[in-house]
Amino acid sequence: MGGVDGVYFEVLGPFEVRLDGEPRDVGGPRLRILLAVLAAEAGRVVSVPALSRALWGERAPAHADRTVRTYLSRLRGAVDPGLILTRPPGYALHLAPQALDAARFEQLAAEGQRELAAGRPAAAREHLAAALALWRGHAYEEFGAVESLAAEGMRLDRLRHNAVQDRIDADLATGEDTGLIAELEALTAAYPGHERLWAQLMTALYRAGRQGDALEAFRRARHGLITAAGVEPSPVLAQVHRRVLAHDPALLAARAAAVATAPDDALAAGEHALLEDGDLRTGREHFETAYLRAERAGDADALARAALGLGGLWVHEHRTAAASASLLTRLRYALERVDPASTLGHRLQARLAAELDYEQGTHDRILAAADRTRAAGDPVSHAEALSLAHHCLLGPDHTRVRRELATELVGVSGRSGRRTDLVMGVLWDTVDLFLAADPHAERRLGELEDLLAARKHLAAGFVADALRVMLAIRAGRFREAETGAQACAELGQAAGDADALGWYGAQLVAIRWFQGRLGELVPVLDGLMHSPTLSPIDNSYYAALAVAAASAGDRRTAAGALARLCGDDPGALPRSSTWLTSLSGAAETAYLLDDRATAARIHELLEPFAHLPVMASLAVACFGSVHHPLGTTALTAGDPDRAVTHLRAAVRHNLALAHWPAVVFSRRRHAEALLRRGGPGDAAAADRELAAAEEEARTFTGPPVTGR
16 A cells, blocks of 8 residues: 655554654653554554553543544644544554564565575575564563553564574575574574574584584574473474484585474464364464464454464463454454354354353353354364363353253264364363362273374363373372472463463462462462463352461451452352362361351352362362361351361261362361360360371371461
C-alpha cells in the first residue's frame, strides 16, 4: 500500500517516529500508545473499543470513545494529517510497509531464510545481517502493560531469535565463522533445549580445530536433554556428532548442508512435536513459524492448524494476559476463514469455547461444542472437544461427567487415528480415579506408564511423574518425594508446561505440611501466589500462605491471606481443580485463628464432598480426606461431637488412601476432639490415637513429623 512520504516508525527498541529523518515528539504516553497500536496493526483497521482497551484496559472512563477520538486528532496535528485514516469501526495507519522497521525486519528475515534454503548462503547472510541490524532493544519495550503490544513484542522477539540462528547457518556455510564460538556458547547457555544451536556450536568448534571441545559440547547437550526431558538428541544433532567423530571433511566445507537448518515444514514439525511427542515447547515454536507463514501466504487451512497447535494439549496454556489474548485473537481470525461446519471449524470452536469457559470457571460452551462434534461424527474434532471439556470440569461436583468424558475419549481414540487421543483418554481416566479415591487408581497409572514406556509423551509423562510424587508423599517417603518433585518440575519445564512451577509448589507445600514445617515457606508462598504462570481460577496459594503464616504465628499475614481468599463469601470461589485444597487451607487457618464464622461457612460448603480426598489440580498433591477439614471446622465452631464423628471417619478414609501422614494428622486432631468432648472413655481413646499416630510417624523417611 502507499503511505505518507517521509514518515518512518521504529518499534524494534525505543519507540520513535521520524519525519524526513528527524525525530518527532508525538506527545505524552497515551498518544504514544495509540500510535504504537496502530503501527502494530500495519495498516489494518483498529476499532475504537480496542484502542480504548489499550489505554485503560477493562476500566475505561466515561466517554472513553470521545477521548480516544480527541487523542487521535492531536496525533494528526503532531505528525501528519494524512497519516491516520478514519475507517469504520475505527482508525488505520496510512503507512508504507517499508516505513515500519518491524515490517522491514520480517521481509528481510524471510528473504534471508529463502536464500538459505535455496543454497545461497552469501545472499542469505546479507539479508539476515540487515534484518538484525534494525534491532535497538526489545520490540515495543516501553509498552509492556499494553496486552496487544506485549504479545506483538513477544512474537517479534521469537522471529529475531530464529533470524539469529539462520544468520549463524549462513555464516558457517560461507566460512565466516570467526567469533561464532563465543556467541554460540552464550546462546546455548541461554537456550539449552535448542538442538540447532548445539549443532552450530559443534560445527564451529570442529572447524577451529577443537574436536575434543566439539564432542564435549555434544555431551553437555545430551546430558541436558536427558536430564530435563528424558529424551536422546535428535537425528540432526546426532549426525553432526558422528561427523565430528569420523573427521568428516564435509563438515569443514563451506556449504549449508554441513549444519543443522530449520525444518521446511514447520506445521508438520509442530504437529509431530505436539501430537506424537507431547512436546509443548517445541510445538509452540514450530506453530508460531507456521502461523506467520500461513498468514503471509493466505493459506486458511494451515493458519487454522497452526492456531490450534498454539493452543496446545491443555486448556489455558498461555497464562499471561497478553499471550492469552493473542491466542484468542488468532483462533477467532482463523475461524473466520474456514468453513465452520468443517473439521477445522469444529476444532476451532471447541478450543475457543474451552478457553473462555476455563477462564470464567464455567463449562456450558465446551459441553455444547462436544455435543456438536459428537453429532458431526468426526472423531478428530470430537476427541479434542472431549479432552478440552474434561479439563474444564475438574471441580469436585463433576466426578460422574468427567468419567463419562474420559471413557468416551478412550473409545473415540480408536477412530481418530491419533496416538495422543488414547494417551489423553487414559491419562484423564487415571486422574479421575485418583480424584475419586478409587482403589484401582494405581492400577490405571501403571497402564498409563506402560503406554508411555512404548513411546515417550512429555506432557503426559509430566503428569504421571507428578502422580508418583503424590504417592511418595502419601507413603511418608518425604526425602524421595522432594527429590522427585524437583525432577518432575524440570521435566515439566522441558515439556513447556505452564504448571511446572505451580505443581512443584503444591508438592512442596504438601511435604512441608505433613512434616510440620509449613511456616518455613511463607516467603516462597508470598511470591508464588503472584506468579503469572498460575491459572486465573487457582486460589490455593492464598490458602497455603494463610496456613503457613498462621502456623508460624504471623496472625496478621494469615488473616489478610484468608480475607483475600474468602472475600465476602468463600462460596463464591470457582469450583476449580484447587477448590477443595483452597477451602481445606481456609479451614485450617480458621482453626488456628479461632475464626468461628468462617469455619461454619466452610463446613457447610465442604459437607457434600466428605467422601472425596483433598487433591490439588490433576491429583498432583493429596492432603487426605475431606472429613479432616470438616472435623477441624466443627472443632473450631465449638461442636466436638460432630468433630469426633468427622475425624474418626478421616482416619478411616486416610487409611483406605494409604496416606500415612494424613492418618497421623487425623489421629492427632481426633485425639484433640475427644479431649475437648470429655465424655466417658474419651481420654483413654485419645491416648490410644496419639500412641498410634506416633508409632506410624516413626516409619516416615526424611525430617520427622512434628506435633500438630
